[in-house]
Amino acid sequence: MSVFRQALIDGLRRTLRHPHLLLPLYLCGLLLGLVQTWPLLVGLGNGALYNPFLGDLANGGGDALSNLFLGDPVAPGSAALWGLLVLPLTALFSLAYNFFSGGILSVYAGRRPFWAGCRHNCWSFMALGALLLLLVALVVVASALLAALLGGRVGLIFALLALQIVGALGEYARAIAVVYDRRNPFVLLSRALSFFSRHLGGVLLFALLGLLIYGGLALLYTLAAGPLTQFPAVLLLWQQLALLAAIGLKLLRLAWAVSYVQQSERAPSVPEAPSNTPIVVS
């Protein structure tokens, strides 16, 4: 239990010590979001797409959104394209995560400077990401089978639990990669599994803690977002803060994984992350 407590405090300390590590992922997401909405913004901004329902639409009106689709025969096609665009852009963000997480974990583990860590782990984390994707696909198939056999609720619960476990597996695999300097994604996954089997309680506790904080953040966001719809500019700020907080939580989970691996396995001792590590983000 003391190892768990130490990892808990240590992970938190490491995250707080390097708050700027949030920025690369956040800016990346923001940039991709703007790429996606830019054509619409231009069309609306110059008055070309004027209609009296725009105010409702801007304020999140589901009816106005529906009107958009009903009134314009091109709208469903455009929306489908927009929806399809989400896929490659999300994939790009996922690549960014696989790239930046190497640097973030290297800094947390005190192994390498940020950019060097990004480069060093880039390909193995990409491959690990692909393996995790495969596992997610297996979970989806298994859930569908369970749903067919035992009912939708059972399938859904299984899917949610299994996805949490696969997600945590990925986090610990990345932590192990950085701590032990291993790069083979299969080895990383098997070592993560082995770590799970030896420290199941701690891993589950960290996962549960992460989920609880995430739930709290979501609740806080929802509670404040309702009243803030009256103040669009403030709501925009609040939304971006919520996104930053969600990334911060993800980094906290990674920091906990690194700390827990290092504390539990008597891994090479954890030197203080060099405070003068050059981290350049743009």
Add this chain to the structure above:
Amino acid sequence: MGRRSLFRLLPLLLVLLASSLSSARSLAAPAQQGAPHAPQIASYRMSVTLDPSAKTVAGTASITYRNPSMDTLHELWLRLYLRAFRDQQSVWMREAKRVGRGASIDPQQLGDITLSRLALADGTDLLASATLTDTLMRVPLPRPLEPGQSIELVTAWVSKLPRVFARTGYGGRNNTFFMVGQWYPKLAVYDRGHWDTEPWHHNSEFFNDFGSYDVSITLPKQYVVAGVGVPDGERVEQDGSQTLHYTATDVTDFAFAASPDFQTRTGKAGSTDVVLYYLPEHATTVDEYLNAATGALQAYSAWYGTYPHPRLTVVDVPDNAVDAGGMEYPTLVTGGTAGLPSGSGAIALVVAHEIGHQWWPMQTATNEGREPWLDEGLTEYSGIRYMAEAGRTLGFGNAVIGADTLDRQEYAIAPSQPATLPAWEYNESGYAGNVYGKTALGLWTLEQAVGTERFRRAMADYLARYRFAHPTAADFRAALERSLGVDLKWFFDDYLAGSGGIDYAAGRIDNNAADGPMVWVIRKGSVPAPVESAVTLADGTRKPLLWDGQGAIHSFRFEPGSQVVRLEVDPQHKLKAELDVLDNGVALQPQAGPALTLGGRLAFWFQAIAQLIGLFG
């Protein structure tokens, strides 16, 4: 077609006079239990036994039928609805198959109804000479039935219930839930000189005469029963089973639901008891059910006229028997959560809709097959208006839409069909979109055009005139035009019966015209509905513009020296039936504020999705 003579008309005239006096009384005060107000044309006294293990209902009935016409009848027609599910060859199943619905019935658990006896009260057999076609039985009468004369039939039958399908059958926990609807030999309607002998179609519902029901239901004692009318006593049988007695007056049908799991909660709407029969797994939805039921009942009573029964029963259905939900019978409606959690608004919408049927057609017994918009359309309108006035939406959190938007979505699937076709001329989506959606949105548009108060008064006048009768579309139109004092050609001919729609667009803004700025409003749709528009001048002044919709385009001129910066057509969204609103505005200024807000929101949602997926592992 029967022969007529003045002499034969006399008894009928007396009966009609008595009926109209009776109807007039019913308008003055809410009906009291047991005191009939509708003409008693087809009344049933039934003793039935539900066998939960065999999934059958066996019964005997005494049916009293009074010839309501001025014709002499030489035959009767009985409807045996469950025969629609006996095999894949019925009209119902063939039509269902075409739209892919028939496939969902379990071929091992079909339904059927078999008569073992049909005779006159004096014992004269009628079954031997009767002929069966699809869901209809033609019964030649040994003696003619004169106008106003009554006849009593006795019958015995067994109904085999299907696995819940098309609003009837069994399902739920261990198949212990039963929704027993369309289940007994039922007399067809003789109206306007002929029997309604249209077979039961896939899209079509029913056409019934008014009467009284006295029904005794025997079933195992652990079952709780929700039936049409009011419970009127119970007894324990020697074999340990129970017999529950129900009576209903001024109604057109009888159905009941049974389950050992039913729990009840009661609410009040004025003097009417609203009794909810719900399943334990849906306990969290009880308030939503009751609020919607009492709210809708009170609203419609205020809008159209008092609900004429002492009790309304609401039945919750299991998630694996949703096909039993969303159905109306006199004094009884079925809902269902369809697996959705409480608060989505779906329960409220379904309950409000089904309760609307307690007026249309339970008080105006229209032909639901031939003119389905007269019941489903009017009811859908009532439901979405209730939802709007009660501030109820569909969805969760910020992701909500109004009930009318749902109708617009359905209407948009096949918007070029009339809403006034017989049910069997539509496919599934055309039926929902036009009979329900197009009619409801059109009625709301009409309401906005003439004013809510006037419109509701006109609807109440229609009900008052045709309560407990068989009005047609022509009657409805005449009643509305008479009450509103306007010609409603644009609504009934161009919109409801036409293939075009309501569609306007903002035209040009010309601030350089010689005699002052001008704007144009364009009618793109074929329906000349009255339309309001508004312009905003450079100094911020807003000016309303009215156009009756006649002609293809209409111009408005403003004082010289002023400058129009924005033209909005239907700024208050009164044209509920207009699908394309994207061209309803032109502006000379960009909309930077809303554009940034909208862009920011879209970017946020993308970022949130990307983070949720992209940060995995």
